Amino acid sequence: MIKLQINGMAVEVAPGTSVYEAAKKVSVKIPVLCKHPDLDHTAACGICVVRNKQNGRMLRACSTPADNGMDLSTEDPEIVQTRRSVLELMLSKHPNECLTCHRNQNCELQTLAADFNIHREVLDNITPEIPVDESTKAVTLDARKCISCGRCIQVCQENQNVWALSFVDRGIKTRIAAAGDIPLAESPCVRCGQCSAHCPTGAIVEYDESEATWELLRNPDLYCVVQIAPAVRVAIGEAFGFPAGTNLTGKTYAALRRMGFKAVFDTNFGADLTIIEEGTEFIQRFAHGKGELPLITSCCPAWVDFMEKYHTDMMPHFSTCKSPHEMVGALAKTYYAEKNKIDPKKIRVISIMPCTAKKFEIQRSEDMSSSGTQDVDISLTTRELARMIKQSGIDYQTIPESQPDHVLGAYTGAGTIFGATGGVMEAALRTAVHLITGEKLAKVEFEQTRGLQGVKEAKLMVAGQEVRIAVAHGLGNVETVIKKIREAKAKGEPLPYHFVEVMACPGGCVGGGGQPYGVTDELRLKRAKGLYSEDTAGIWRNSHDNPYIQELYRDFLDKPLSEKSHHLLHTHYKSRPTYQR
Amino acid sequence: MSTTETKAPAAKPAGTPPDAISLIAKRWKNKRGSLIMALHDVQETFGYVPREVALKLAPQLGVPVARIYEVVTFYNYFKLEAPGRHVISVCMGTACYLKGAPEIKERLMAHFGIKSGETTPDKEWHLQDVRCIGCCGLAPVVTVNSKIIAKVKPADIVTAVTALYTPKEG
Numbered sequence: 008m009i010k011l012q013i014n015g016m017a018v019e020v021a022p023g024t025s026v027y028e029a030a031k032k033v034s035v036k037i038p039v040l041c042k043h044p045d046l047d048h049t050a051a052c053g054i055c056v057v058r059n060k061q062n063g064r065m066l067r068a069c070s071t072p073a074d075n076g077m078d079l080s081t082e083d084p085e086i087v088q089t090r091r092s093v094l095e096l097m098l099s100k101h102p103n104e105c106l107t108c109h110r111n112q113n114c115e116l117q118t119l120a121a122d123f124n125i126h127r128e129v130l131d132n133i134t135p136e137i138p139v140d141e142s143t144k145a146v147t148l149d150a151r152k153c154i155s156c157g158r159c160i161q162v163c164q165e166n167q168n169v170w171a172l173s174f175v176d177r178g179i180k181t182r183i184a185a186a187g188d189i190p191l192a193e194s195p196c197v198r199c200g201q202c203s204a205h206c207p208t209g210a211i212v213e214y215d216e217s218e219a220t221w222e223l224l225r226n227p228d229l230y231c232v233v234q235i236a237p238a239v240r241v242a243i244g245e246a247f248g249f250p251a252g253t254n255l256t257g258k259t260y261a262a263l264r265r266m267g268f269k270a271v272f273d274t275n276f277g278a279d280l281t282i283i284e285e286g287t288e289f290i291q292r293f294a295h296g297k298g299e300l301p302l303i304t305s306c307c308p309a310w311v312d313f314m315e316k317y318h319t320d321m322m323p324h325f326s327t328c329k330s331p332h333e334m335v336g337a338l339a340k341t342y343y344a345e346k347n348k349i350d351p352k353k354i355r356v357i358s359i360m361p362c363t364a365k366k367f368e369i370q371r372s373e374d375m376s377s378s379g380t381q382d383v384d385i386s387l388t389t390r391e392l393a394r395m396i397k398q399s400g401i402d403y404q405t406i407p408e409s410q411p412d413h414v415l416g417a418y419t420g421a422g423t424i425f426g427a428t429g430g431v432m433e434a435a436l437r438t439a440v441h442l443i444t445g446e447k448l449a450k451v452e453f454e455q456t457r458g459l460q461g462v463k464e465a466k467l468m469v470a471g472q473e474v475r476i477a478v479a480h481g482l483g484n485v486e487t488v489i490k491k492i493r494e495a496k497a498k499g500e501p502l503p504y505h506f507v508e509v510m511a512c513p514g515g516c517v518g519g520g521g522q523p524y525g526v527t528d529e530l531r532l533k534r535a536k537g538l539y540s541e542d543t544a545g546i547w548r549n550s551h552d553n554p555y556i557q558e559l560y561r562d563f564l565d566k567p568l569s570e571k572s573h574h575l576l577h578t579h580y581k582s583r584p585t586y587q588r
Numbered sequence: 589m590s591t592t593e594t595k596a597p598a599a600k601p602a603g604t605p606p607d608a609i610s611l612i613a614k615r616w617k618n619k620r621g622s623l624i625m626a627l628h629d630v631q632e633t634f635g636y637v638p639r640e641v642a643l644k645l646a647p648q649l650g651v652p653v654a655r656i657y658e659v660v661t662f663y664n665y666f667k668l669e670a671p672g673r674h675v676i677s678v679c680m681g682t683a684c685y686l687k688g689a690p691e692i693k694e695r696l697m698a699h700f701g702i703k704s705g706e707t708t709p710d711k712e713w714h715l716q717d718v719r720c721i722g723c724c725g726l727a728p729v730v731t732v733n734s735k736i737i738a739k740v741k742p743a744d745i746v747t748a749v750t751a752l753y754t755p756k757e758g
Contacts, residue, residue, distance in 0.1 A: 164654065173654035175661040186657035187639060187668070329601060586653060 011077035019169070020073050027055055027068040035081050038090060038119055038206050040097075041156035042069040042256050044527045045166065045513065050156050054093045056121070057081045065089065085431035097154045099130035100179070101208070108152070108209040113524055114206070115207035116154060133486030137182060144214050145366040146203050147519075150182045152210040159183060159202035159211055166513065168483040169313065171196035175212040183210065186586075193587035195316055199309035199511045200363030200388075200520020213363050213388045213521055217395050220385050222471045223355045223574040230353045232343075233263050234272040234335050237426030238361040238516035239389045241537030245523040245530075246393035247403045252533035253539050257408025263359075264409055266481040272339065273411045274358065275418030276432065278425040280338075280559070281306060282550035284576055286438040287567035293474070293505055294443060301477075301492060301504040304431050306330040308368035309511035309520075311580070313482055318489055319582040324507075327577040331425065332358040332365065333375060335415050336382035337575040341561045343415055351378060358386045360428070361519030364511070370385045388521025417555040419543030420451075427535035428480035428515035429456030429463060432508040436467070436476070437549045439506075444470050451548045456537075459514060459528055462487055464504075477504045480514040592608055608633050609641055613648035623651055623659055627666060636667035672707040672714035673756070676732050681720025683727040691742040692728060693717070699746045712753075 008019045013026075017031040025048065030037050041052040050070040052102050057068045061079040065086070080086070098120060099273030103110050140148040155174070158181065163172040171194040185194030203211040207491060235256075244253040260271045287305070292298040303325040305311055308507045314321050329337070336356040344351040365386040369375055375382055387395075396403055410416070421437050424430035433453045441448060455465035456476070461484035466475045479488050491503040512518045517538070547553055564572050612633070616626040626649060630637050637660050646653045660666040678684075678693045693715075697703055700713050707714040723729060726738035730745065733750040740748055 164652070170652035170654045173658050174659055177662045186654040187642075588639075 009073045009075050011073050011075065011079065011562070013079050014081055014534060022072075024073050024274075025069055026066070026071045026073050026077075030057075030068065030079075030081060037068045038122070039069055040115055040119065040154060041158060043158050043205055044137055045205065046158060046161045047165075049157050049161065050127070052097075054090050054095065056089050056093075057084060057380060058083060058086055063332050083295045087123070087398055091125065093131050094120055094123055094125055098125065098128060100134055101132075101154065102134045102151050103128065103132065104152075107216065108348055109147075109212040117208075120563060133179075134150040135180075135182070135321070140191050141214060142190035143196055143198050143367065144192075144370075145198035145363040146196075146200050147212050147214050148183070148190070148191055149210055149212075150184065153183050153185075154208055154210075155181050157206060158205040158207065160429040162201045162205045165509070166481055166483050167197075167201055168486060169195055169197055169199070171267050172202060174407065189586070195585040197309040197312040197458045197482070197511065198317070198364040198367045198520075201512060202520075204518075204520050204522065204526055205365065205523065212339040213224060213390060214366055215391060216366070216385050217391045217398075220357055220387060220391075220395070223384065228353060229355050230269050230355060231267065231355045231418050232272060232339050233357045233372060234274045234277070234332055234339075235259055235263075235359040236332060236361055236516060236533065237278060237423050238275040238431075238519055238522065239392070240541075241426070241534045242361065242517065242522045243389050243393055245525075246390070246397075250533070251530050252535075252537035254537045255403075256541075257410070258403060258406050259359075259392075260411055261406045261409035262399075262401050262403060265401050266395065266399055267408075268357070269307060270339075270343070270412040272335055272343075272415040273422075274332045274335055274360075275422030275425070276415050277333075277335035277338075278306075278422035278431075279332050279419055279550035279553045279556050280576065281328050281331045281425075281431075282421055282434050282438050283556060283560075283567050284572060285326045286435050286442060286550070288328065289324055289435065289439050289506060290442055291568070293439075300502055301507045302326055304435075304508045305578075306425070306431060307364070307510045307512075307516075308362070308371070310482070311362035312364065312367070312371075312484075312510045312583070313485070313511065315580055315583040316585045318485075320493070321489060322427055322580045322582075324492070325580055327579070329374070329572075329576055329578050330365070330368065331422075332360065332386070333368065333578075334576050335384055336369075337377045338415055338559070338563075340378035340380065340382060341575060342559065345563075346414060355384045356382065358383050359389065360386050360387050360394045361516045361522045362386075362512075363388060363520045366523075372578065372581075389519075391521060392520055393523065395583065413553055414558065417551045417553060419547035419550055420545040421548060421550045422553075423538050423541045423545070426516040426538050427457070428459070428510050429478045429508065430441070430515060430538070431510075432456045432476055432506065434550060435506070435508075438551050440467075440469050441549065441551060447489065448549070455538035456508075457535075458509060459531060474506065475502070475504045476508075478508045480510045480515050482509075482511050485509055500527050607740045608649060609644050613645055617649055623649070623655065624663075625659060627656070631666060636670050638670075639668075669757070670711065672711050674712060674732055674753065675716065676730060677716050677718040677721070678704070679719075679721050679727070679729045679731075680717045681724065681727075682725035684720075684729055687728040688742050692730060692740065692745045695742055695745050696749065700719045 020029045027037050037055045038205050039055050042048050048069040050067045055068040056065045058080045137150040146329050160172050164170050185191050190286050240256040241252050244255045264269050289302050303324045340351040340354050341354050354504050369383040421434035433456045436453050437451050456478050463478040479485050517534035518531045612629045616622040626651050642656045730737040737748045
């Protein structure tokens with residue numbers, strides 16, 4: 008163990024611990040803007056300076072490892088003045104637009120400026136003129152507000168392996184942009200939104216469509232319906248002061264009703280349906296040799312986009328299932344409309360998602376208009392919904408809970424856990440094992456799929472046959488899985504896996520790019536725990552036990568993978584260029 | 589003007605052997621930290637780093653396009669656009685600076701109607717600053733492509749530079 012002194016207090020930490028982490032142990036908070044728990048330190052911002060009392064020198068707490076015998080001070084007039092100067096320099100190249108910024112009251116730079124009592128601009132403002140890039144219609148890039156901390160670039164390049172964002176130019180001209188200053192939509196960007204989730208300021212935010220949603224809701228000729236994704240319910244509370252992971256399904260339904268939605272559905276129903284379709288697809292390929300193995304999940308639109316750009320040889324392995332909210336959208340404008348005698352032309356479907364990529368997905372191909380018009384009209388993030396609820400004057404803390412509307416609202420625990428990494432795999436296994444063995448599962452949990460390890464692998468014995476699975480989350484972790492598949496195929500060796508789940512965001516949808524700010528692994532685990540608790544508490548835990556799914560097949564779809572299912576619930580893939588120019 | 593643009597020889601990657609990019613990639617692939625060297629080769633071959641070349645080179649080197657642009661935009665040396673046929677480099681090293689380089693640059697900018705780092709619309713002349721080129725005894729120094737103009741007076745610079753104009757072939 009390393010022993011050191013911080014502000015006269017003895018601290019003991021493991022070797023390799025940074026001074027920044029060591030200070031936390033004695034309740035000392037050192038301000039940071041570039042450091043993020045998900046990312047390696049870059050020492051870019053310089054606000055975390057502390058003093059080595061032995062030689063008087065200042066050093067950066069984020070990048071300096073604690074050392075034996077160190078005697079550090081984190082607070083003296085010069086340190087405070089240095090930190091203040093760092094902030095003043097940043098503010099001199101930052102537009103003074105807090106009141107009209109998406110991150111108003113939720114911005115790390117703004118918070119520090121307030122904490123350090125910066126009440127006037129001391130330096131001339133030299134904010135560059137850089138046009139806002141809304142080309143992706145998923146994330147909005149306002150490079151003027153960038154403080155060059157590098158978080159978005161590290162997450163895009165290293166954690167996600169997408170390489171859409173980069174620094175261009177140097178010195179005071181340094182800015183974030185796609186290679187060659189092209190619009191982000193023409194770059195390899197897969198719209199996962201992890202850049203926006205890690206940005207400390209308003210430089211990258213979700214493409215806001217709340218105004219467009221209000222317009223639909225205020226149109227008396229329209230019939231607006233809404234659905235919420237699994238991961239939304241356990242994260243939205245953070246915007247209202249609830250502890251992370253609190254399950255607020257009922258309150259969210261109630262708030263949506265008050266906002267004017269005529270029917271409130273649940274994407275978890277779509278998740279159950281996905282499992283029936285995808286589970287059947289798996290059995291077709293695994294037991295009957297119809298189609299390529301391993302089967303790879305397709306419910307994450309950023310992953311689909313990534314595959315279509317970088318791993319097109321995996322196309323035949325992809326499940327053809329649309330994502331759950333797309334299934335609900337297609338059924339709302341067909342099945343639900345028929346049952347309730349509503350003109351489908353008047354129906355507008357709004358999805359509340361933890362995700363920015365869903366904003367792109369709803370228009371990614373003609374298959375997304377299988378009902379005749381676009382199946383999902385608008386996809387909002389959790390963050391946008393939280394603001395809309397606040398704006399509506401709804402007291403979210405005290406609003407009584409509500410129930411979802413049938414026939415697209417009832418769900419099982421298997422649908423709920425879709426929101427966490429490994430959840431789709433676990434839900435699929437519950438149904439697939441049942442379908443293969445014909446027996447009721449004695450234990451429905453497949454714990455091997457859970458947790459935050461980047462790649463999770465497991466072997467199961469099902470009816471005397473080995474089933475090999477892999478679960479990857481965070482696009483940077485996909486490479487190892489794909490490489491194994493490719494190598495085995497090339498050498499004609501036994502497949503490393505039969506079934507693979509991928510979610511683009513670290514932790515799965517609970518850590519989605521559209522979720523409330525400030526995500527860390529601790530928060531991801533708490534949100535996931537909220538989902539697993541709902542699964543344990545529910546009556547139905549297998550998708551095939553959902554009576555409304557059974558009714559849907561009986562009255563409308565006929566059987567899994569039927570012609571109607573294929574038309575409404577499945578999609579096609581095509582190769583897309585990484586760079587359009 | 590557009591006809592002269594399309595004829596500019598150094599500016600067209602199509603005019604070079606098609607496997608030039610593969611050769612550069614082959615030479616530098618698998619050598620750690622060799623991206624800058626590969627980009628030097630590209631600029632030597634094409635006169636600048638054309639986007640089509642960057643897009644083709646990246647997968648062959650196993651380097652993301654974004655990384656290539658990070659490097660190319662970081663170093664002043666690399667150009668993203670075709671320079672003029674005649675590249676005028678004004679040395680801004682200390683000796684040249686003290687012996688009148690700023691005025692020399694001003695006169696060239698005024699004559700060609702471009703700033704440093706820019707190219708004339710007919711793509712004939714490109715003006716750029718360079719740091720010390722290592723022959724301070726000849727200060728102030730200006731180079732036009734590989735030709736050197738030494739100990740030049742600001743009043744004579746425009747005549748000296750334009751005298752080095754070489755007519756286009758063909």
